[in-house]
Amino acid sequence: MKSTTLFVGTYTDTSSEGIYSYQFDLNTGALSSRRMVAALTSPSFVKISPDKNYLYAVQESDTYDSLSGGVSAFRIKEKGLDLINTKASRGAHPCHIGISSDGRTLAVSNYSGGNFTVFSIAANGSLVDSGQLISHKKLDTTKTSHVHSAVFNDSLLFIADLGLDQIRMYKNDNNSYISFEKGSIDLNSGDGPRHFTFSRKGDFLYVINEHSSTISVFHKDESGIFVKTASKSTLRPNFKGESFCADVHLSSDGKFLYGSNRGENTIVVFEVNQNTGGIKYLQSTDVKGDWPRNFSIDPSGKFVLVANQKSNNITVFSRNIETGFLKFMHEVQLPRPVCLEFL
Numbered sequence: 001m002k003s004t005t006l007f008v009g010t011y012t013d014t015s016s017e018g019i020y021s022y023q024f025d026l027n028t029g030a031l032s033s034r035r036m037v038a039a040l041t042s043p044s045f046v047k048i049s050p051d052k053n054y055l056y057a058v059q060e061s062d063t064y065d066s067l068s069g070g071v072s073a074f075r076i077k078e079k080g081l082d083l084i085n086t087k088a089s090r091g092a093h094p095c096h097i098g099i100s101s102d103g104r105t106l107a108v109s110n111y112s113g114g115n116f117t118v119f120s121i122a123a124n125g126s127l128v129d130s131g132q133l134i135s136h137k138k139l140d141t142t143k144t145s146h147v148h149s150a151v152f153n154d155s156l157l158f159i160a161d162l163g164l165d166q167i168r169m170y171k172n173d174n175n176s177y178i179s180f181e182k183g184s185i186d187l188n189s190g191d192g193p194r195h196f197t198f199s200r201k202g203d204f205l206y207v208i209n210e211h212s213s214t215i216s217v218f219h220k221d222e223s224g225i226f227v228k229t230a231s232k233s234t235l236r237p238n239f240k241g242e243s244f245c246a247d248v249h250l251s252s253d254g255k256f257l258y259g260s261n262r263g264e265n266t267i268v269v270f271e272v273n274q275n276t277g278g279i280k281y282l283q284s285t286d287v288k289g290d291w292p293r294n295f296s297i298d299p300s301g302k303f304v305l306v307a308n309q310k311s312n313n314i315t316v317f318s319r320n321i322e323t324g325f326l327k328f329m330h331e332v333q334l335p336r337p338v339c340l341e342f343l
Contacts, residue, residue, distance in 0.1 A: 002026060004299055007037070008307065008314070009046040009057060009339035016335040019043050019057060019081065024342070029303045029316045031332045037080035040072060044338045045294075047097040048076070052343060054125035055081060056099070056106060062092035069094040071108045071119070073127050076343065087127045091115045091147075096195075098150035098157070107150035107157060114145030116159055118177050132176060140164050149195050154202050156180055162192045162210060185226045187216060195248050197257075204277035208234070208248035208259050215248065215259055215270070219277055229277065234259050234268045236284050247294045252301055256282075256324035260292040260306065267295060267306060267317070269324050285326045288315045296340040303329075307337040314340070 006024045010016040018040035023033040041064070043057040059070035065088035074081035091113020098107045099121075106119045106127065115135040120128040136145035136159075146163035157170040157177055165187040169180035185205070187193050192211030198204065205218040205226055213234050218226040234245055243263030250257050250272070257270040257279055265287050270279035289308025296305050297319065304317045304326055312335050317326040 001299075005343040006031065006296075006305070007046050007048070007055060007341045007343065008334060008337050009043040009294075009341070010334070011044055011060070011309070011336040011338060012040070012042045014335050019046060019055075020334060021080065022332070024298060024305075026298065026300045026302070029298075029318060029329050031314065031316065034332070034334070035080065038072075038074060038083065041070075043072075045094075045096050046339050046341045047099055048341055048343060049099060049121075049125065050101060050103045052076065054084070054103075054121075055341070056097050056127075058089065058094040058097060058108060059086075060093050060095055060111075062112060064088055067092055068113070069110065071097065071106070071117075071127065073121075073125050075125055084124065084126045087119065087130065089113075090117045090131065090133045096149040098152055100152040105152070107152070107159070109147040109150050109159070111146050111148060111162075114147060114163070116147045116150055118157070120175075134170070134177065136161050136164060136168070139166075139168075148193070151196065151198070153198050158185075158196070160193045160196055160207070162194055165189055165191050165193065167193060167196065167205075167207065182225060185218060188212065188231075191216070194245060197248055197250050199250065199272075199277060200254050206248060206250070206257055206279070208245045210245045213243050213245050213261065213264075215245075215257070215279065217277055217279060230279065232270065232279055232281065234261055235264055236266070239264050246292060249295070249297055251297060251319075251321075251324065253321075258295070258297070258304065260287070260295050262291045262293070262309075265290055265292060265308075267292065267304065267326060269326060271324060282323075283325055285317065285328070288328055288331060289313045293338040294340055296342060299342055305340050307340050309336055309338050312336060 064070035091110025290311035
């Protein structure tokens with residue numbers, strides 16, 4: 001495979017119109033053939049189904065349907081996207097989508113709504129009915145819930161709540177999700193867990209914390225409880241000023257962990273100990289832009305692409321597969337890019 005398609009979600013509060021696509025050269029890292037493939041209100045997060053036939057996108061607003069945002073299903077075509085259907089997300093400002101490994105269930109996180117909605121996905125890729133709504137608002141009366149991301153893993157649904165400083169766990173019970181008996185994974189008060197990723201075997205969990213600019217490392221013990229083993233700063237020691245973490249990804253071989261810092265405007269690189277799951281700082285790379293939100297490692301593993309929201313550009317870095325280090329290559333201009341998803 002010489003090239004692949006990159007889909008880009010954007011905010012449409014300036015000149016962007018929705019979801020864009022590029023052709024990405026897997027040998028040179030070049031982006032070309034930009035197209036606007038779906039007009040949509042602030043599709044700030046896009047997610048492709050496991051079978052690569054469908055793409056799902058949030059509409060991050062509170063005006064789609066009775067103070068709610070929306071979530072749209074598209075069929076991926078050779079020349080773009082065909083809209084299948086759209087459902088209300090049932091909460092304000094949806095910001096993330098998780099899809100089960102079999103492609104039959106979708107969870108959308110509603111940041112301002114303090115809740116998430118679980119939809120069934122039909123055989124034709126459409127979203128079914130109105131979904132199951134689960135609210136976090138009553139879990140803690142001293143904090144304000146901000147549900148930020150959802151990941152299906154090991155038959156469970158994990159939900160990061162940035163406002164409650166928790167990752168909640170849910171299990172499927174007769175096609176309805178209920179709280180898992182082991183409860184929640186607790187972060188330090190004020191950490192603000194935003195995104196997270198699991199090791200390939202699922203025995204280690206890495207959580208990037210927006211407010212404390214840290215990555216927390218958890219190990220799953222023999223009883224299935226995630227125990228915190230470390231917390232590492234994502235910022236350079238000499239950095240002064242405000243910064244807020246955004247995204248986190250492991251390399252496909254599990255050897256390197258990457259995180260984005262909005263404010264310091266860097267991608268931080270850690271080496272992962274394959275036995276203990278511990279992480280060691282390697283590098284901080286300037287993103288050549290402002291406010292790096294989502295970033296993505298390309299399918300070849302040789303490149304990292306960063307969506308810089310405020311500077312209206314996508315920057316491309318080469319990635320040394322052996323050392324994990326990043327090196328800036330080039331950039332393209334695009335209004336308000338915030339999410340990158342490779343086909």
